[in-house]
Amino acid sequence: MLTRLKISGFKNLVDVDVHFGPFNCITGVNGSGKSNLFDAIKFLSALSGSTLIDAAVSVCREGEKTPDIRSLFHCVGGKYDKEISFEAEIIIPEQGIDDLGQKAEASITFLRYIVTIAYRDDNSLPSLGSLELVREELDRINLQDASKHLKFPHKAGLWRKSVIKGKRALPFISTENSGKQKDSSIIKLIQDGIQGRTKTFQLAALPRTVLSTATSENPTAFLARREMQSWRVLRLEPSSLWASDKFATPPGLGADGSHIPATLYYLSHVPGSSNKAVLTYDQIASRLSKFNENIHKVRVERDEKRELLTLEVVDYDGTVHRASSVSGGTLRFLAMIVLELDTRPVGLICLEEPENSIYPDRIPEVLKLLQDIATNPKRQVGPDNPLRQIIINSNSPIILNQAPADNLLFAELKELECAGLKFKRACFSCLPDTWRKKAFPESDTVSKDKVFSYLKSIFPAEEQSLDISPKPKQKKSESTDDRFDPQLRLPTFSDV
Template sequence: MLTRLRVSGFKNLINVDVRFGPFTCVIGANGLGKSNLFDAIQLLSALADRSLIDAARSIRNVGVRPADIRSLFHLAGEHHGDNISLEAEMIIPGEGVDALRQRAVASTTFLRYAVTLAYRSDDSERSFGSLEILKEELDHINIGEATKHLLFPNKPNWRRSVIYGRRATPFISTEDQDDGCVIVLHQDGSGGGPIARSAGNLPRTVLSVANTAATPTALLARQEMLSWRLLQLEPTALRQPDEFTAASRLDTNGAHLPSALYHMAIQYARVMKVSEEEAISSVYNKVTTRLGELIEDVNAIWIDRDQRRELMTLYATDRNGTAYPARALSDGTLRFLALAVLEQETDAHGLLCMEELENGIHPERIPAMVRLARELATDTSQPAGPDNPLRQVILNTHAPAVIAQITADDLMIVENRPVDEKDPAARQITFGCIHETWRQKAQETVYTIPRNHLLDTLKLVVPGLSVLYVENEEEAAIKEEKTQEASDLQMPLFTLS
């Protein structure tokens, strides 16, 4: 779970310091930098697994040519900055398995990871430059200071279930030596001492090679960062059947939906020690019930397993008993269905970033879609566990219909604000919050706006609402305006083509 992110020098993000709760909705006009925040998170995730160059190329709008990595660095006028710094505070799983399927147990679960990258040009005309690590650190955050770092509402029983352990020294540190800077991986497992590597020659982060139980905390931090995913559900991928040998988890574009749902039921049978038939019925019914919140006409969701062709196809049955394959379902139905399937993952953890959740969804069904996205996130009033996985959701949107469904505590506001009174043209991206919400308790300076100025600031109009949805109307003093009901619009479950 990503609880705090600091970014500087990445695209248009300079000295950005943001805090996340279990569920966050980032709002602001198009073109400001909402997507760049997601890209920074994805860069951190990629650096935990790939080489520096491959991680940089994996970010959106960066092509295959090495020269394109320069576009990740902040551009001021005609000049790019030289450094990118990224720092994340996170809660990691307490245990897992390494690359050899050996059990790994973290020394402590509340960590801070920081990395600074520099662009290095080359005198050779054939070279487009490279990336160098200037600093890499993985350190613990004292358990006694957890409440100072976790400012979002949470109960002690939840906090104790996800934050525990102790550590006196770093897991990864950067040290200056006579022959240059070195990055040290400190082992906290069995056997072996610290391993130092020259920073200037590293093609990848030290964290990315922590894949054995000899460094269990670094390993589990790496696995946590790899679980930070940008979910971009594509209807074409969602409609595809799966071979029996397909991946058993939903891909970030929505591929393998039939396989994910089927294997989820099989796993449920193993965990709950029930028959496969009983597990399939239970899991499919839960997904059907969820989908019924969006579309009343759906009666059943099920997977057809074609033994001859070895293909799995997702079907939806309406109340008349007519079965429709996934290729006949509407885009909005498929997106909602994908989230409903993700909700059933009992071993889920990590972060789901979602852009423009409202795409393909009928306006009257957006509240149900937002509610499902919110309920994907961990409930911080209850201990984390199989029924309450440590899962986090961050949305970004500029849609008034979505904003109207978000509580004030869950909003993060992006604005392009002036930074120099003497130079009105000097502006910088700022991430703020609603006045008197939990982010305002942070020690760092936090930009806030009054609740009743939100829509004016964003130049948005939400029909029927004076400001935005909140859980406690008395505290927020919100007054909902009565509006005449609009005529019904078509809300298709199926789109035969």
């Protein structure tokens, strides 16, 4: 789980500092940095398992024959920043298994990871340039300090106690300068335990982060690596959502929404449960029918001849529809149901514009499902409440209206002057009187009037006459909730 992320030098993310809870909704104008934040998370995740170059290429624009990794660095007037830096506070699993089946157990589960990467011109790679590691640290956040860092509403005696465990006196990874020369810096990988062994690496020679090499011999670093590798940025594509899978396809929803059939088939055929398939398909159909009332059954058809798994839905007339003939909105919602049911993967899930292809009156059901996927911070973490986190970005005024105010962040551009240069950087502002502002008074804040203006700007012209001005405050009754209500009559399906 990612609880805080500081970024500087990545695209238009300069001196960004964002605190996250279990469920987070980012909205704002186009070009303000919403997708850049997701790219930064994707880059940080890739650094935990790939070389520096491969990680950078993975977040460059798709389709480029020669990816320009320098495009990841903040640029003003043709002048690029020299470094990209990340600082992440993360909660990791207490236990895990490495690639060789060896068990790893963390010394402490609340950590801070820092990494700084610099661009270096390289004549041998004229199209790519080169990257070098400048700094890397992995350190503990002690249990007694956890309450200072975790400020989102949660039950300390239940949720926090079940995820924040262990103790540690030393860092796990540290960077030290062993001399006056530029190339004399070293990185230390320190084993768990009081007298753990220390491995030393020459910083200048490293093609990848030290964290990306961690194994069960360094269990806490390894589990931090596994946590960051588990982070997913999902951009659901229609052609992937309805595609069939081979019998041998591993279960698990792809970043583009692929492998729904393989994942559903796996979830419905757990060994030792004879009626699991019926129960799983009925559960899915029940949830899906709240989104599309015409759906009666959901199933995965096995084609033994072609060895294919194909998703099918059955309506109340008994007509069978293959996934390729099902609406994109229904398939997107089904993909989210799969995310909820498949509790094997834990960690962070970022989802781009979940409202795409969804009728307006059904968007609230999408929002509810996404909130259900995230861990419930009022309950103990376990099999029925996995440690999962959701961050969505959205341009939907309905989501902005329906999402709890505590969960909202508003992306906007603010002017900054640095080294004599003026530029606009991304800011992720919270609403007044929410947990971020109360816990961190220095947090950027967006006024409700500005949110109203944004809501008005993204409505079609015929909706511009709607009254979206702030209304006098009313006394909050026990039946009301904490959703941010801009007093706007939102269009429903009957209006479309």
